[in-house]
Amino acid sequence: MERLNKPLTTRQERFCQSFVIYGSGAVAARAAGYKARSSNRQGWRLLQSVRVRERIREIQASLADHRGRANDVIIGKLEMVYHRAMENYQYHAAARAAQMQAKLFQGIEETRAELAAAGIGRDDEDRDRETPNNSPELAGPKMMTFDDNSREIDKACTQMSTWKKRV
Known part of the structure; x- marks a missing residue:
């Protein structure tokens, strides 16, 4: 035992x-x-x-x-997948992780917009994550976006398009 x-x-x-x-x-x-x-x-x-x-x-x-909410954890995990895939030259996996991250982020933003349109304000958890100067944009770790990593994604797509199909 x-x-x-x-x-x-x-x-x-x-x-x-x-x-x-x-x-x-x-x-x-x-x-x-x-x-x-x-x-x-x-x-x-x-x-x-x-x-x-x-x-x-x-x-x-x-x-x-x-990390905060479950969505933040998922985005963080996708970020790790993206970086590990880029390190290992697995461009398809990196592009897929970036795509999934963007979809998740878009869903979060749409939900926030719907809540704002319904007159429901931010919850306490969002306020807790803000920086002292009340700038939510600066709170927490910077998240990967398509704009930030467009060169890597373009490189991944170019690399994938040049691969020969194996039979």
Whole structure:
């Protein structure tokens, strides 16, 4: 029986942090310092631990609290997907992440416009995110937009159009 009050080792904590970022037990195990040869087994073994799963839930909850609303978390995750895809030259995945992010952002803006048209003001959560000079535009991390990354998206589309279809 596993002791729940026993603290995680440094490696287990690194695994939990990495698992939240990468979402893969094997990748998280390698990032935590386990041997690449056994990372699949180690990742699976660590995910069977109640303490490790609880710590992963704690980290995810703190990220959700820190980032604010669920939409902000989703946009942040899509941002990570976009950057990782660009680093790995996976332009189609990067373009898709940017497209999904834009759709989500557009939906958020449409909802805010509908609420404003109905006479419903911003909620307290929006006010809490504002900066001291009451500028909501400067609150929180800067979000990727199509304008900011148009060169990368153009590059991705150009690269995708030059790929040869494999039969």
